[in-house]
Amino acid sequence: MATREEVIAALSPLLPDPSALAEVVVLGRDVTVTLRPRGPREELGSKVREALAKLPDVAGFEVRWQADVQGRNVGPEDPLPEVKNVVLVMSGKGGVGKSTCATNLTMSLHRAGFRVGLLDADIYGPSIPTMLGVTGRPVSLDGKSIEPLERFGVKLMSIGFLLEDPKAAVVWRGPMLHGALLQFLKDVRWGALDYLILDLPPGTGDVALTLAQRISSPYAVIVTTPQAVATDDVYKSVSMCEKVNIPVVGVIENMSYFIDTAGVKHELFGRGGGQAIADFAKAPLLGQVPIDQSVREWGDKGTPVVQASPFSPIARAFVTVAERLTDAVDARRTEGEEEAPPEIDRSGGPGGRKRLPIMK
Numbered sequence: 489m490a491t492r493e494e495v496i497a498a499l500s501p502l503l504p505d506p507s508a509l510a511e512v513v514v515l516g517r518d519v520t521v522t523l524r525p526r527g528p529r530e531e532l533g534s535k536v537r538e539a540l541a542k543l544p545d546v547a548g549f550e551v552r553w554q555a556d557v558q559g560r561n562v563g564p565e566d567p568l569p570e571v572k573n574v575v576l577v578m579s580g581k582g583g584v585g586k587s588t589c590a591t592n593l594t595m596s597l598h599r600a601g602f603r604v605g606l607l608d609a610d611i612y613g614p615s616i617p618t619m620l621g622v623t624g625r626p627v628s629l630d631g632k633s634i635e636p637l638e639r640f641g642v643k644l645m646s647i648g649f650l651l652e653d654p655k656a657a658v659v660w661r662g663p664m665l666h667g668a669l670l671q672f673l674k675d676v677r678w679g680a681l682d683y684l685i686l687d688l689p690p691g692t693g694d695v696a697l698t699l700a701q702r703i704s705s706p707y708a709v710i711v712t713t714p715q716a717v718a719t720d721d722v723y724k725s726v727s728m729c730e731k732v733n734i735p736v737v738g739v740i741e742n743m744s745y746f747i748d749t750a751g752v753k754h755e756l757f758g759r760g761g762g763q764a765i766a767d768f769a770k771a772p773l774l775g776q777v778p779i780d781q782s783v784r785e786w787g788d789k790g791t792p793v794v795q796a797s798p799f800s801p802i803a804r805a806f807v808t809v810a811e812r813l814t815d816a817v818d819a820r821r822t823e824g825e826e827e828a829p830p831e832i833d834r835s836g837g838p839g840g841r842k843r844l845p846i847m848k
């Protein structure tokens with residue numbers, strides 16, 4: 489078993505100054521290190537993880553962050569005044585692992601010490617309830633606001649919670665669904681959050697437009713596979729973000745490769761797709777997530793792999809993506825790339841003013 493002193497001695501040379509190390513907890517063969525960084529997180533996090541991996545008798549390790557997260561300029565009519573950052577997870581087409589990335593990103597941010605919520609805005613195929621193993625109906629304590637459900641310490645809301653059978657195809661009409669989404673933003677008691685992650689339906693879209701019209705300074709993360717680059721869909725989703733003024737803050741390449749039991753890497757879906765989209769979007773590639781059977785297995789069991797197996801290499805891939813995302817958001821906010829608060833659409837268009845009978 490490594491001692492606290494050994495961990496501190498191994499990490500000290502990597503730190504910009506001693507105060508960057510806020511806490512070291514050794515529990516058996518597991519180590520949790522809390523850092524208080526001045527600069528970007530991902531580089532320091534990677535170095536610290538590398539050093540921890542080299543320590544003898546350390547089986548698992550995690551890095552947490554103690555940081556003041558920069559927030560957006562919230563417009564006067566923004567439905568989420570206490571939410572510092574809103575991140576829309578999007579994809580050009582279905583099945584690329586958008587919901588998987590959204591849930592594991594959320595869990596990575598939560599485990600790293602940030603306050604985070606997850607809104608399943610994939611109103612046509614909500615999968616967050618399954619991936620997080622949550623059932624139940626949202627309730628209202630005051631008859632006005634909706635209490636979010638909670639799982640693993642993360643606040644959650646999904647249209648799936650409102651369906652009798654979440655697996656059944658959603659037959660509600662578009663405007664009603666948009667109304668539900670807006671209601672989720674406005675009426676759910678999210679409280680103070682550093683990041684609210686939204687899992688958007690695949691494709692270009694009216695949902696993104698609705699959100700862009702209501703929320704000040706959201707950012708988009710595009711999920712793709714190496715092969716999806718061959719289709720127009722993913723480029724279209726980047727262009728659509730541009731059109732509705734939602735900056736793309738990064739790209740995640742999912743299912744990038746597969747490592748077999750002999751340790752050989754196979755690039756089943758080709759290579760370079762994520763970087764090509766990142767270049768097109770003029771945004772960083774946040775990471776390449778390999779194909780790993782445990783991702784699907786844990787997703788099906790209702791516990792994201794980052795939560796179920798936090799010390800595994802696949803969990804670390806998601807953790808790195810999450811750290812790069814926080815760095816990318818901070819960098820954009822520091823550049824002062826704030827958008828003007830959105831014009832509020834009162835036309836009653838998609839989403840209109842319809843309210844859902846959630847809390848009869």
Ligand SMILES: Nc1ncnc2c1ncn2[C@@H]1O[C@H](COP(=O)(O)OP(=O)(O)OP(=O)(O)O)[C@@H](O)[C@H]1O
Pocket residue numbers: 579581582583584585586587588589610613615689690742743777778779780781782783784785787788
């Ligand atoms: N890196 C990965 N390794 C292994 N399986 C994965 C990986 N990423 C996603 N999957 C699996 O692929 C399937 C599709 O993933 P997911 O539902 O996240 O995609 P999606 O893009 O959100 O789909 P939809 O657009 O239909 O909502 C799921 O069964 C998921 O467990």
